[in-house]
Amino acid sequence: MTSTPQLHEPQPVEGRLLRNVCGLFVTGVTVITTGEEGRSEGTTVNSFTSVSLDPPLVLFCLHKESRLRAVVEESQAFTVNFLAGPQEPLARAFAGKGTAAVTDVPHHRSANGMPVLSDALAFLACRLVQQFDGGDHTIFMGQVVELGVPRERQEPLIFFRGSLGALEEEPRGAHPIFDG
Template sequence: MSAPFSSAPSVPHPRPAVEGKALREACSAFATGVTVITAATGLPGRAEGTTVNSFTSVSLDPPLVLFCLHRQSRLGPVLRQSGCFAVNFLTHRQQELAWAFSGRDSARVEEVPHRRTPEGVPVLTDALGHLVCRRYAEYDGGDHLIVLGEVIELGLPGPAESPLVFYRGAMHALPGTA
């Protein structure tokens, strides 16, 4: 049996706080996939979306995934209201779309090719694949929220394409796969 994790590990010698800019620079050396998270707003035909690269699978049983969302994101209240969201995995051809959904003045889901699930969740039709999730839990993550979702639908729409990856502050196709 393993020892339980402590919520406050003891540190033998105090260290200065790590600066956010330095942490961002260090973490940029880790390549991630690029997703757009979409959710219905509750208004007829309206939806919100935002670009996220802090996504990972968590559990196969039950099927859980998570992503991190800035506390000030316009998507936060929409997620709480709708209860469902889609994780859209972007292809290397969707870099412009990823940037369009990354800012405060985001692209409009209604202007991007998509379909709606029976729950009303928009799924981007040109994405590499998607997961539709029911909001399972939400946790404090400092200036972000950690959103856990239970996968209720998944899809890989067609022939495999090269994914869009985020590395060193820029988006790229994997070498030899574009």
């Protein structure tokens, strides 16, 4: 049996091109919050997914230089706050390096003491169960210990082609969201 010669050598994938292609995948927008009273932090993240129903596991990713990373590791818990379409200003306020303070927005505490954004579409309060190296990111996996849907009848905020927008409208502008 003879092997067929490879016609093309695989080329390294350039980060910006990968980001542009992955930007064609519509994602929801979340704000991850964590920290005890007095040291609560939050950041906008679209790298969230459900992992398992039994046990109830979810994950999200943070850049290794994210200011939130150490707070998640210290608290060993976090909340995933799903944002509604009208919450684009909130998503922007928690994006990037200099962000809004959790204390500046309506919030309450989950049963495990983590901050929950009171106006979120829904939330998942989680206990950190594992973290993994993911290149220039850390992957955080948590077990859901509490959940809620305070804004059931609203449309979600989405991220598509580098822009935010409500589901019922075309996302506008090219304002990047940073994942921590």
